[in-house]
Amino acid sequence: MASISFTLPIFLTIIFFLPLKIIPTIGTNADETRIHFYYQERTKPPNATAIKVVSSPIEHANPIFAFGNIFVFDDPITEDLDPASHLLGRVQGQLVIVSLDGNDGLYTLNIHFTNLSPWTGSTLTVIGRNPTQQTVKELPVVGGTGLFRLARGYVVVTRLTPIDSPSGILTFLVNATLFNH
Numbered sequence: 001m002a003s004i005s006f007t008l009p010i011f012l013t014i015i016f017f018l019p020l021k022i023i024p025t026i027g028t029n030a031d032e033t034r035i036h037f038y039y040q041e042r043t044k045p046p047n048a049t050a051i052k053v054v055s056s057p058i059e060h061a062n063p064i065f066a067f068g069n070i071f072v073f074d075d076p077i078t079e080d081l082d083p084a085s086h087l088l089g090r091v092q093g094q095l096v097i098v099s100l101d102g103n104d105g106l107y108t109l110n111i112h113f114t115n116l117s118p119w120t121g122s123t124l125t126v127i128g129r130n131p132t133q134q135t136v137k138e139l140p141v142v143g144g145t146g147l148f149r150l151a152r153g154y155v156v157v158t159r160l161t162p163i164d165s166p167s168g169i170l171t172f173l174v175n176a177t178l179f180n181h
């Protein structure tokens with residue numbers, strides 16, 4: 001069996017990630033179900049999972065958030081912070097910049113669990129305001145399919161990496177709270 005020796009950077013990375021590591025968890029009481037998971041957005045080629053499909057004709061100080069820009073994304077849901085960790089599903093949707101000042105986006109997305117018991121095959125649909133300049137965003141869950149049929153609740157999406165992450169990979173934590181009746 002190969003012996004394991006930690007180099008210092010790897011060791012530091014592990015220490016750094018440990019307090020953040022949250023395996024997708026399920027907290028259920030009579031009133032609500034809570035689910036936590038990560039998804040990863042690759043913003044740079046090759047293999048980008050988020051692309052701009054419409055570019056605004058309007059000049060904007062921050063071209064990413066120009067009024068009218070439309071992005072689509074198909075981001076993997078992963079078991080933990082490591083983008084290479086186990087694939088649990090996809091977050092698929094679009095972001096349209098809908099305010100003249102670029103501060104408001106309309107986020108429309110489906111959360112599709114492809115490998116997370118007991119929700120494999122079930123989806124949640126989220127539609128709401130995405131405050132583009134904030135790292136923590138609350139969005140309404142407006143419905144779902146399968147075990148999430150008639151879902152009601154909200155998600156809090158936290159971006160854990162800087163928007164200009166040198167790796168080109170943005171990691172998001174999602175905390176979903178769903179009402180059970």
Ligand SMILES: *[C@@H]1O[C@H](CO)[C@@H](O)[C@H](O)[C@H]1NC(C)=O
Nearest residue numbers: 042044045046047048083168
């Ligand atoms: C991009 O995807 C191809 C095909 O799946 C794969 O071979 C390649 O390693 C990927 N490149 C990166 C940087 O992930």
Ligand SMILES: *[C@@H]1O[C@H](CO)[C@@H](O)[C@H](O)[C@H]1NC(C)=O
Nearest residue numbers: 022036136156158173174175
């Ligand atoms: C999300 O849930 C995790 C695990 O319970 C918690 O540590 C974290 O503070 C929550 N984040 C938000 C923004 O609610």
